[in-house]
Amino acid sequence: MNESTQAFREHPEFASLKIVEAITMTISQEENFMRKIENEEKIEPKDWMPEGYRKNLIRQMSQHAHSEVIGMQPEGNWITRAPSLRRKAVLLSKVQDEAGHGLYLYSATETLGISRAELIEALQTGEAKYASIFNYPTLTWGDVGAIGWLVDGAAICNQVSLQRTSYGPYSRGMIRICKEESFHQRQGYEALLALAKGSPEQKQMAQDSLDRFYWPALMMFGPHDSESAHSAKSMEWKIKRETNDDLRQKFIDQTVPQIEVLGLEHPDKEIKWNEERGHYDSGEIDWEEFYNVINGNGHCNRQRVEHHIDAHEEGTWVRDAITAYNVKKNAKKAQNAA
Amino acid sequence: MNTEKLELFEVFIRSKRGLDHKHVGSLHAEDHEQALEYARDCYTRRSEGVSIWVAKSNDICSSQEDDAESFYDPSDDKPYRHATYYVLPDPVNNM
Numbered sequence A: 001m002n003e004s005t006q007a008f009r010e011h012p013e014f015a016s017l018k019i020v021e022a023i024t025m026t027i028s029q030e031e032n033f034m035r036k037i038e039n040e041e042k043i044e045p046k047d048w049m050p051e052g053y054r055k056n057l058i059r060q061m062s063q064h065a066h067s068e069v070i071g072m073q074p075e076g077n078w079i080t081r082a083p084s085l086r087r088k089a090v091l092l093s094k095v096q097d098e099a100g101h102g103l104y105l106y107s108a109t110e111t112l113g114i115s116r117a118e119l120i121e122a123l124q125t126g127e128a129k130y131a132s133i134f135n136y137p138t139l140t141w142g143d144v145g146a147i148g149w150l151v152d153g154a155a156i157c158n159q160v161s162l163q164r165t166s167y168g169p170y171s172r173g174m175i176r177i178c179k180e181e182s183f184h185q186r187q188g189y190e191a192l193l194a195l196a197k198g199s200p201e202q203k204q205m206a207q208d209s210l211d212r213f214y215w216p217a218l219m220m221f222g223p224h225d226s227e228s229a230h231s232a233k234s235m236e237w238k239i240k241r242e243t244n245d246d247l248r249q250k251f252i253d254q255t256v257p258q259i260e261v262l263g264l265e266h267p268d269k270e271i272k273w274n275e276e277r278g279h280y281d282s283g284e285i286d287w288e289e290f291y292n293v294i295n296g297n298g299h300c301n302r303q304r305v306e307h308h309i310d311a312h313e314e315g316t317w318v319r320d321a322i323t324a325y326n327v328k329k330n331a332k333k334a335q336n337a338a
Numbered sequence B: 001m002n003t004e005k006l007e008l009f010e011v012f013i014r015s016k017r018g019l020d021h022k023h024v025g026s027l028h029a030e031d032h033e034q035a036l037e038y039a040r041d042c043y044t045r046r047s048e049g050v051s052i053w054v055a056k057s058n059d060i061c062s063s064q065e066d067d068a069e070s071f072y073d074p075s076d077d078k079p080y081r082h083a084t085y086y087v088l089p090d091p092v093n094n095m
């Protein structure tokens, strides 16, 4: 029994006072937190924050980190088969950037008091999700172009908005990442443009990649706002700054002229400029496909996670060697000091 | 005061929530707690910061400017890491 419980036992009238004090403190902490949020001030790692805010951030940020890392697989698939040395060097650099993005985001997530090992574990057991777009296979070289242009393009829409997220480390990570993303989208578009302006077969390859990746790219923004489980609270806490549907609309609008310049056909036959809204109207997404892929039944779900586990296990000897080297080095230091 | 027995600390200050801590200078102190107080007195007399980090200078491992060539050289021949390397038609050049 500690001192205060002892005291409360002797003077029970003080116990309730202590509880009232504790409750008032929580309220004022919560108020203080919400005041910062309302004033557009960032929340920093050592600040008090509601448990829900922390949990929500860990979920979103780790999902983002996992997406960067798993996202290396579909593109990595083409590094050895890139059509020229230049394209190969570019793709290698791009994939290397994504590994870096994964690192920035894992480190930022760790400031919330969760370990890297726990995060990786959640990815490998399937408890944590990653962007379902990476469960689609890359069948042709055109897909590498389509991914850079559309998938990174959609990610940029989202990430530009997240630069204003309320959690400091996440916001700073997004600013750094956004600076690096423009190259990703441009190299993809350039590769697809080369195909679209090439032979009829090449042009067909570009069209086919656009057709297969357009809809999954739209799904990257998540379910409609009316269906989104985490959206309302995330918006209130300013973890998210724009809704799924608003971000998706932005992406739809910016993509139309890009498809025109490629001289390809738009995959959405219902796409139509709406003068009144100042936006394009578009056809409905196949939500059954979306939930199917999210729930593990996409083309590559199992393969992606298995590959991650294999790579992780194959790297065990490197981590073991680092530990052994450190033990040796420290022993030597201790010996020299003695 | 004999500063020889005191350790050197580097001071980093976050001027505003949301910004990175930035290196502002260094000072001598007997331990971390003192370093933090000295830093407050020395570097934030005009409310320059909302948060201070101090770290022993000896604990900071840094690359040397003389090594710069071999350290960064491999990046110089990779212009394709920059967005401006890709020439796109005007109507879509804003991506």
Ligand SMILES: [Fe+2]
Pocket: A067, A068, A071, A101, A152, A155
């Ligand atoms: Fe990304």
Ligand SMILES: [Fe+2]
Pocket: A068, A097, A098, A101, A177
């Ligand atoms: Fe990325």
Ligand SMILES: [Fe+2]
Pocket: A098, A152, A181, A184
């Ligand atoms: Fe990217």
